[in-house]
Amino acid sequence: MRVLPIWLGTVALAMLTQPGKAQPQGDEYHVKAAFLFHFAQLVDWPAEALSSGDVHLNFCTFGEDPFGGELERTVEGKLIGSRSVRVLHLTQPQDTRGCQILFLGQRESKQAPALLEMLANTSVLTVGESDGFIHQGGMIRLSVENDRIFFEISLAVAQRAGIKMSSKLLVLAKSVIRGQE
Numbered sequence: 001m002r003v004l005p006i007w008l009g010t011v012a013l014a015m016l017t018q019p020g021k022a023q024p025q026g027d028e029y030h031v032k033a034a035f036l037f038h039f040a041q042l043v044d045w046p047a048e049a050l051s052s053g054d055v056h057l058n059f060c061t062f063g064e065d066p067f068g069g070e071l072e073r074t075v076e077g078k079l080i081g082s083r084s085v086r087v088l089h090l091t092q093p094q095d096t097r098g099c100q101i102l103f104l105g106q107r108e109s110k111q112a113p114a115l116l117e118m119l120a121n122t123s124v125l126t127v128g129e130s131d132g133f134i135h136q137g138g139m140i141r142l143s144v145e146n147d148r149i150f151f152e153i154s155l156a157v158a159q160r161a162g163i164k165m166s167s168k169l170l171v172l173a174k175s176v177i178r179g180q181e
Contacts, residue, residue, distance in 0.1 A: 028065045031149055032142055033074035036127060040080045040101060040168040046162035056086040060099035062065060063108040065089050077119035093118060104128040112136055123161050148173040
């Protein structure tokens with residue numbers, strides 16, 4: 001029964017967006033790692049994005065890894081459907097096509113437009129932190145405001161990539177861009 005794990009993931013994601021005390025950088029990225037895991041639970045990739053021979057769902061970071069190992073600790077041993085989560089840290093743009101989720105940290109904001117353009121016709125769920133990430137063609141932007149982590153979604157970009165987002169995810173977003181920008 002897939003409904004219970006998704007519901008629990010949705011509740012956990014909602015709890016992560018609740019107000020709290022100021023948190024150190026490591027805690028911030030622990031929470032962001034949990035967001036990535038729950039995003040993966042609440043989206044569906046097109047069949048061609050998930051090769052039948054691969055048993056992994058690839059969570060990738062590009063450039064410097066802002067998680068400092070938190071992403072691995074958070075998703076280690078976890079499954080999304082029948083696929084085990086694998087974390088890859090990439091430095092070459094061409095390697096990003098093997099990802100299901102690509103995270104671009106703030107330090108990669110200058111490279112984000114070129115990477116997003118390269119991935120525009122692929123089914124890679126792009127998640128970033130930079131201010132212009134959504135307007136550059138990213139799908140989900142994480143931000144910290146008043147000690148809370150929020151996210152905004154470009155549903156139009158996700159739909160063009162063939163990625164379907166659960167209504168449970170959309171309702172938790174701070175904002176959802178539904179049409180052409």
